[in-house]
Amino acid sequence: EMFRAAGYATGHVGKWHLGxxxxxxxxxxxxDESFGHMGGCIDNYSHFFYWQGPNRHDLWRNGREVHADGQYFPELMAREAVQFLEQHKDESFFLYWALNTPHYPLQGTDRWRKHYKDLPKPRREYAAFVSTTDEIVGQVLLKLDELKLTDNTIVVFQSDHGHSCEERTFGGGGNAGPYRGAKFSLFEGGIRVPAIISWPGQIPEGVVQPQMATGCDWLPTVLDLCQLDRSAEYFDGKSLTDVLLNNAESPHQMFHWQSGGNKNRPRWAVRRGPWKLIAHPNDTSHLAEILPTDDRFLVNLDDSVQELSNLAAKYPDVVSELEALHDEWLRELQPPTENR
Structure with missing residues (x-):
């Protein structure tokens, strides 16, 4: 909405999952235009909703159902993204390409299945789909080069959460490195994910930034980089412009998460500096046992990013302080408003 109001051509390709x-x-x-699926996941060939029934067909163009039976959805996405770039190469544009890969079902191309055939299951299926993702992203980036748009285009690549360990992913295949947790977990393996931003000649290349940032930060960041007004809006995120351009400290003194659980036992986390408190934790990676005494799980990420030892009993004052911050955050949240 904000880019469209600023005169940008706006396009969506891929997953939506917002209604x-x-x-x-x-x-x-x-x-202005859209092509993709509206639900959480689809079979990449039939384009049917891949979950519990009814397994409805889920492929749409500009709000109308379309059919492309048997055509590989990752290739369809790349084609649509390339067409959008070609059509709008002479004007300002904003393209939201919401990749459904490597979300299950794990349907990598034959080339990559053969390449990883000697890996154990489910690593080989997951690896094939990740490399398929890499390949189709590369096709679109090459189109930017071909159109001579690369130097004037900001590209953000962002994962949404940790890898899945669900039955539909054959129990895993991904790897969070040293981090405990995976999708559906508020341990670092569920929420600390890759993010890359590129703007040749403007943002330093090949730099790894350790400062804390969140996916919520990208909107105010790209608005600032594009010099668009954001004064009239409230943002959960904070601009990372100074971090990216000047290696400044993180704009976040603290951050809050709430995901999963139930009304009586909601799962939430709050981080302030290195201290992080998780309420009612779950470890979908099963890296370590959750004990009955772990109802509040406190870690110091400067000392250990693995989050294997609960420090709550040792630092009860820190637990109380972080709980108070969470309660204050809940009071600040406004009830949902009708979509504009």
């Missing part, structure tokens, strides 16, 4: 009503679908949320 099916007219005002919730992409064209009701500021996009």
């Amino acid at each position: 099916y009503t007219e005002n919730q679908m992409p064209l009701g949320q500021g996009f």
Whole structure:
């Protein structure tokens, strides 16, 4: 909506997962054009919703159902993204390409399945789909080069959460390195994920930034980089412009998460500096046992990013302080408002 108001051509390709009503679908949320699926996941060939029944068909263009039976969805996404770039190469554009890969079902191309055939299951299936993702992203980046747009285009690559250990992913295949947890967990393996930003000649290349940042930060960041006004809006995130350009400290003194659990036992986390408190933790990676005494799980990430030892009993004052910050955050949250 904000880019469209600033005169940008706006396009959505890929996964949506934000609603099916007219005002919730992409064209009701500021996009000029859209191609993709509205639910959480689809089979990449039939384009049917890949979850519990009814397994409805889920492929849409500009709010209308379309069919492309048997055509490989990752290739369709790359084609649509390339077409968007070609059509809008002479104007300012914002393209939101929400890759459904490597989300299950793990359907990498034959080339990559053969390449990883000697790996154990499910690592080989997951690796094939990750490399398929890398390949189709490369196709679109090459189109930017071909159109001579690379130096004037900001590209952000962002994962949304840790790898899945669900049955639909054959129990795993991904790897969070030293971090405990995976998808659905508030341990670092579920929330600390790769992010890359590129803007040749403007943002330093080949630099790894250790400062804390969140996915919420990208919107105010790219608005600042594009010199667009954001004064009239409230943002959960903070601009990373000074971090990216000047290696400044993180703009976050603290951050809050809440995901999963139930009304009586919601799962939440709050981080302030190196201290992080998780309420009702779950470890979907099963890296270590959750004990009955771990209802509040406190870690110091400067001392250990593995989050294997609960420091709550040793530092009860820190637990109380972080709980108070969480309670204050809940009071600040406004109730949902109707979509504009």
